[in-house]
Amino acid sequence: MKLEIGLFGNPNCGKTTLFNELTGGNRSVGNWTGTTVTLDIGHFHYKKQAIDLVDIPGIYSLFTHTPEQLTGCEYLLNYHPDVLLNVVDSTNLERNLYLTTQLIESGIPVVVALNMHDAMQEQGLFVDAKKLSELLGAPCVKISAAKGYGIEKLLETIMAVVKNPSLCDSDRIVNQFSPEIREKLEQIVAQIDDESVPEHIDRHWVGIQMMKEHWQGELPEELRGQGDAWETAISEERYRIIGQIVDQVIKVSPLIRRRQLSEKIDAVVCNRYLALPIFCLVMFLIFYLAFGPLGNALNNAFEYLFNDLIAGWVSAGLTAAGAGPFLSGLIIDGIIGGVGAVMVFLPQLAILFLCLALLEFSGYMARAAFITDKLLSKFGLSGMSFIPMILGFGCSVPAIMACRALDNKKERLLTMMIIPFFSCSARMPVYAVFAAAFFADMQYLVIFSLYLLGILVALLTSVILRPKIMQKEKPVFLMEMPPYRKPVWHCIWSSVWVRVWDFISRAGTIILLASVVVWLLSNVNISFQMVGTDASILSSIGKFIAPIFSPMGFGFWQIAVALITGFMAKEAVISTLGVLYASAAVPLSAVLTSLISPASAFALMVFVLLYTPCVATLTAMRRESGSAKYTLFMMLYQLGVAWLVSFIIYHLINLFI
């Protein structure tokens, strides 16, 4: 029998770190019926027992209306996890235990992992885990997920609870509620229709929930319409009990003040006068590291590796094996030309992903959101949108997922609509090739201006669409400011690796397939005879679309085809151009410069920046917004904006330069 564990915890409690520590990154994505979002499931073995670990998004409470919190509730009601594993930040015990108490009441056995045990000791705090286990009615184990401390004991405890669920007591907390609340709770519990509630869920847990609107119909007259007062009373009662528990289990060493270092850093980083300059410096530094001399040098090394070394070896090998022109053309120009054109950018992307991971893990991202909130409010957004926006520079898909942290549905939608304008890493190969070919003296300036243009269009879009989407609602900011944390390298590495691997596997699948298809279609005609590219199937398709781009001076069928393949993945624009234009004798850049003017090249980059995002982004948008209408609208809007802005910029450049 497989064991199923539901992994719960507040945001910033180290849940993801523990997930990776336990599963070693072995995960799959599960689509749960009844839930609106997909959940990660990790797989691992402990003492020959197969275990599925279901990662529930970070939440502060089970009983509210944001999408993550609904997921938590739905998961408890509709599935039968054997145990709930609740990760708790020990340095922030009081607030973390709020969720713990709700989980314990559910009636499903809970094991509490008291995480960040090491950080707690540094702060001079001591927690009595044995006493806490007793008071909560759930076993607590001290761990440090980042350092791998206490994991063995945690797993042992979980297995013990599976064997003997009576180690947990779901009533321990409820029994401490005040007599008035308990009396009322019993009154409500008596009204519960047993048919409507799954057997594994404790009736008290349901009773606490029943005062919410959608249950109201089942309640007797005298209890209806008191939901808000009831929720307030329960919240305050919960915190009162937790306060008493924490007082009994935490011992403070009086000599060391908490968060000392974190506060010192914030005194500088969030200083009234220094905050904005430091923020700009951090952003510039990331850009400079990825696209400056370091990134460029690595990029050249990879280019040499793919285009000279590997292509050379393979070509020599093919000749030795006596391969015909069709096969060697397919492999050298099709596969290596296409995939290689994209792969050379891997080092630069890895640097970018590393910087984003550092921002996220260190705690600076929350400060950046805090600092930029007021600025973003001028554009109808809030600082809450900042994190998804900045993640958009890496990849739009995780950025759109990160919008779940915004609990205002309309603000979430608005943020999702503008994210694709933040230039994702897949677009970078396109800029790099064109900037190097056309603007060798000012590559950085050109690439930087594209990133800025993306931000500008995103903000303008927000201003334009906000009145329609948000109506009169104003976004509000509400965010936890976690203390700064020392980067834990293996966590950062695994986060970077997931994204780097995603890029590599895309190069090996979508890009590879697109390159082969493009090469084949560009070398055969409708009767499947091998012909020159001008007579190929692809050229007929391209020639049909190309006139749309004539006003910007890049109305060539090869470019039109490249843009179509860019719909699969934006970096495919370059791999396709590589297949269609480049040959061993003439590099892509030489072909391009002989074909179009610098103004056209810039307009083309602008078009690639702004036009309809890739299929993966649209799919994520469709799933997360739950609206096909908005997804379609966004697709068309971006196509229109891309053409229009590209057109305007092309003519502006021609006018002034």
Next chain:
Amino acid sequence: MNINDMKPDETAYITSLDSLDQKTAKKLRDLGMTTGQHIKFIQRAPLGDPVWVELRGYQLAFSAKIAGAISVELQRGGESS
């Protein structure tokens, strides 16, 4: 007075969340902002909004609009809870 009237390092206790809409009040209560709870004012953002406070051993930032709707009473001595 409300949270917007507080200065850095001042400590106060929450007297009421009633001026907030139900949804926001509920969210804040889940985060530990219950009546009677002590909070310490850390700072305002460089551009004046949002505000940053400490409570129950952790720190939270929220819009000045929310801060203005939370009534507090200053605590003498200004010591942190």
